[in-house]
Amino acid sequence: MSKFKIDPQIVSRDLNIASIEDLLLYQHPITAKYRALGGAGGWLGVAITSITKCPDNIGSYQHYVNGSIYYHPSTGAHEVHGLIRARWQSLGWERSFLGYPLTDETATPDGVGRYNHFQGGSIYWSPATGAWEVHGAIRGKYSNLGWERSFLGYLLTNETTTPDGVGRYNHFQHGSIYWSPGTGAFEVHGLIRSHWASIGWERSVLGYPISDELVVFGGDARISHFQRGSIYWSPTAGARVLRERVRVHVKILENPTSFTLNQQFAAMQEVYAMAGLRVDWATTENLSIPSLNDVDVGGCTMGSVTAEQITLFGQRNFVGANDVVVYYVRSTVPGYNGCAAHPAGRPGCVVVRSASRWTLGHEFGHVLGLSHVNDNNRLMTGNGTFNITNPPPDLTSTESSTMRASALSTVL
Ligand SMILES: [Zn+2]
Structure with missing residues (x-):
C-alpha cells in the first residue's frame, strides 16, 4: 500500500x-x-x-x-x-x-x-x-x-x-x-505518371523510379528517372520515353552571350527527346586558353582538323571515352555558329558564345552522325539554326535511328 x-x-x-x-x-x-x-x-x-x-x-x-x-x-x-x-x-x-x-x-x-x-x-x-x-x-x-x-x-x-x-x-x-528494396521511395505524378502507367508501371521496360520528378535544365520540361531510362515531358514534346543517353561535358573559354547554357541544353534535350535520347550534362570547366578564344576551324570539315582544333579538343579532363565535349569560344575562324569537326577519338564540337538556342543540339547532331538537310523545320538544316522555323525543330525517324546507333549514345 x-x-x-x-x-x-x-x-x-x-x-x-x-x-x-x-x-x-x-x-x-x-x-x-x-x-x-x-x-x-x-x-x-x-x-x-x-x-x-x-x-x-x-x-x-x-x-x-x-x-x-x-x-x-x-x-x-x-x-x-x-x-x-x-x-x-x-x-x-x-x-x-x-x-x-x-x-x-x-x-x-x-x-x-x-x-x-x-x-x-x-x-x-x-x-x-x-x-x-x-x-x-x-x-x-x-x-x-x-x-x-x-x-x-x-x-x-x-x-x-x-x-x-x-x-x-x-x-x-x-x-x-x-x-x-533496390531503389528506395520516389514520387511520380502528372503526365509522366500517366505515361509510365500506360506502358505498365514497374513491370514496364523502365522498372522503378529512381528520382522524383525533376526540372529539366531550368525550363518548362520535367523528367523522372527510372531504373532503365527516363520519362521526359514538355508542353510541346509531350511525354517521351528516353532509353539512351549522351553524356556532355562543357568547357568554357568564353561564356555564352545570347542564350544561357541552361537554355541551350533545354533546347537540345527537347529535340533529342524525339530520338529517345537523354542529354546528361556531366561537368563544366572553365578553360583559360586565350590563344584559342577565336579558334581556327579551317574548312570545318569532318575528318580534317587544324592544329588549333587538335589543341582545343585535347582538353578532356573528366571526360570518358564515349563522352562528348562542347567548347564555348568567342568565335571561329572563319566565322560560324559552331563546328562539329573533331579529331578522331575526341568527339565534341565548338559553339560560339553568340550561338543560337539550337546550335548545341545541331552540332552534336553532326557528332552523332547526322548531315545537313535543306529544311528549316529540321534541326539539321544547313541554312543556319538562327533561321529555324516552327520550333522545336524536327528530327526524322531515320535521323533518330542514326543518333541512337552512334557509339556515343549509351543504353540506360
Ligand atoms: Zn551543321
Missing part, C-alpha cells in the same frame, strides 16, 4: 473511491485522458468496456460509444475514433505494424482532413478520400514533400504490394510514391 501515492487533490474531492482499485483506475492514464476529453458527457460517450489489457500485456485500452483510448507506457494515452479507428482496426489494432497511437486524432494543417500518427506509421483521412495508412520509406517521402499540402494531396490507398511482387506503393490524389 505504501507504494501508492495519494493525490491530496483527489481525496479532497467528493469522489466515490472505495478502494485502492478505484483509486488506481481513477489515476489510470486512460481515465485521465477520458476526463480531459469530457468523460461520459464528452464526444466519446460512455464506456462500453472496462480498461482492458492489450494482448501484449503491456498496453491497455478502453472502448467508448464513439471511439477508443489506447495507452502504452512508451506512447502515453491517445484517442482514436471514426474512420481512422476503423482503418486501424482493419489492420489489426496495436498488433499491426502501426503499433500504438502517438497522437490523438488531429486536424491536418490544410484544415481539410484528419490524422493519427502511430509508432509505425500514420493514418490520414479526408472527406473526399477516406482513411488510409502510410508508413516506412513511403511515409518518409510523403513527409519530406509536405504531407497533404504537397502536390500529392491525400492518400487513396494503403501501402500495397506491386504486381511484380517486389516493391510497394501508395496512390495519392495527384500521384504515387513507389518503393523497392
Whole structure:
C-alpha cells in the first residue's frame, strides 16, 4: 500500500473511491485522458468496456460509444475514433505494424482532413478520400514533400504490394510514391505518371523510379528517372520515353552571350527527346586558353582538323571515352555558329558564345552522325539554326535511328 501515492487533490474531492482499485483506475492514464476529453458527457460517450489489457500485456485500452483510448507506457494515452479507428482496426489494432497511437486524432494543417500518427506509421483521412495508412520509406517521402499540402494531396490507398511482387506503393490524389528494396521511395505524378502507367508501371521496360520528378535544365520540361531510362515531358514534346543517353561535358573559354547554357541544353534535350535520347550534362570547366578564344576551324570539315582544333579538343579532363565535349569560344575562324569537326577519338564540337538556342543540339547532331538537310523545320538544316522555323525543330525517324546507333549514345 505504501507504494501508492495519494493525490491530496483527489481525496479532497467528493469522489466515490472505495478502494485502492478505484483509486488506481481513477489515476489510470486512460481515465485521465477520458476526463480531459469530457468523460461520459464528452464526444466519446460512455464506456462500453472496462480498461482492458492489450494482448501484449503491456498496453491497455478502453472502448467508448464513439471511439477508443489506447495507452502504452512508451506512447502515453491517445484517442482514436471514426474512420481512422476503423482503418486501424482493419489492420489489426496495436498488433499491426502501426503499433500504438502517438497522437490523438488531429486536424491536418490544410484544415481539410484528419490524422493519427502511430509508432509505425500514420493514418490520414479526408472527406473526399477516406482513411488510409502510410508508413516506412513511403511515409518518409510523403513527409519530406509536405504531407497533404504537397502536390500529392491525400492518400487513396494503403501501402500495397506491386504486381511484380517486389516493391510497394501508395496512390495519392495527384500521384504515387513507389518503393523497392533496390531503389528506395520516389514520387511520380502528372503526365509522366500517366505515361509510365500506360506502358505498365514497374513491370514496364523502365522498372522503378529512381528520382522524383525533376526540372529539366531550368525550363518548362520535367523528367523522372527510372531504373532503365527516363520519362521526359514538355508542353510541346509531350511525354517521351528516353532509353539512351549522351553524356556532355562543357568547357568554357568564353561564356555564352545570347542564350544561357541552361537554355541551350533545354533546347537540345527537347529535340533529342524525339530520338529517345537523354542529354546528361556531366561537368563544366572553365578553360583559360586565350590563344584559342577565336579558334581556327579551317574548312570545318569532318575528318580534317587544324592544329588549333587538335589543341582545343585535347582538353578532356573528366571526360570518358564515349563522352562528348562542347567548347564555348568567342568565335571561329572563319566565322560560324559552331563546328562539329573533331579529331578522331575526341568527339565534341565548338559553339560560339553568340550561338543560337539550337546550335548545341545541331552540332552534336553532326557528332552523332547526322548531315545537313535543306529544311528549316529540321534541326539539321544547313541554312543556319538562327533561321529555324516552327520550333522545336524536327528530327526524322531515320535521323533518330542514326543518333541512337552512334557509339556515343549509351543504353540506360
Ligand atoms: Zn551543321
